[in-house]
């Protein structure tokens with residue numbers, strides 16, 4: 001890339017994001033696709049997908065292998081990092097991940113849905129003790145007590161090991177089924193089978209209420225496959241919990257498009273892939289108009 005700015009940044013590597021990135025590349029645009037976990041860990045759990053045309057009786061894992069291989073063969077830049085924030089900056093967008101910043105001219109959001117309801121207090125204390133990224137915010141909790149609520153094994157263990165080096169006590173609440181967590185520090189206490197209920201405090205987080213006990217903590221880290229989208233891009237207009245889009249998949253923010261489960265029901269693969277296509281074509285039209 002001549003100027004280090006991607007034409008299109010696609011956030012999310014599920015059916016919607018892969019479809020958008022594929023067509024973006026076929027239309028000869030520079031495309032970055034951000035996906036921090038596997039390609040759609042959610043869909044990979046489906047034993048059988050029987051309503052995606054042309055692929056009868058395929059497993060969710062098999063479908064994601066085919067979709068990702070097809071997309072990557074067209075060489076978008078795959079960035080295996082989580083996008084934490086997007087900021088509009090003078091005609092382009094800056095994307096912030098735990099590792100670095102990137103720039104793009106247009107954005108396609110395809111982050112899926114937050115599969116679990118938000119905890120009581122989560123919204124109120126975001127940035128005041130609630131965080132979605134240990135790498136970014138861990139330093140604020142040096143020698144303090146924190147809880148980690150994790151829905152993803154690999155990311156959860158990685159972040160817990162990091163916080164175990166910094167914090168006084170780390171309570172690790174795995175919310176997934178899987179092997180016993182591999183954690184390095186004795187400061188990390190694993191609370192398996194414990195369900196978080198609410199985040200409490202006064203101005204700042206002071207505790208996490210669970211179905212068993214109340215943990216006195218200064219910070220709560222919540223690691224889901226997808227974060228609430230309005231936290232990634234402030235000012236994005238929602239309709240209930242999902243992104244409000246027009247028929248061309250544009251949002252209320254010029255240059256920002258959205259596709260897939262994050263725009264609402266039906267939560268289905270064919271709808272996600274179709275919206276990914278519409279979103280990227282609209283994004284390309286927007287790019288061409290802005291270049292004139």
Ligand SMILES: Cc1cc2nc3c(=O)[nH]c(=O)nc-3n(C[C@H](O)[C@H](O)[C@H](O)COP(=O)(O)OP(=O)(O)OC[C@H]3O[C@@H](n4cnc5c(N)ncnc54)[C@H](O)[C@@H]3O)c2cc1C
Nearest residue numbers: 012013014015016040046082083112260261267268269272
């Ligand atoms: C068990 C199960 C079975 C299902 N079976 C079917 C079926 O048979 N037929 C059907 O049509 N649908 C099925 N679905 C629904 C289907 O999985 C979804 O509709 C589809 O995956 C939506 O695609 P998407 O691209 O919008 O989002 P997702 O598939 O959720 O992909 C979003 C991607 O974005 C990534 N991501 C999120 N936030 C960020 C970020 N900030 N930075 C970087 N990456 C990010 C995630 O890790 C993920 O890879 C099933 C769902 C489940 C859970």
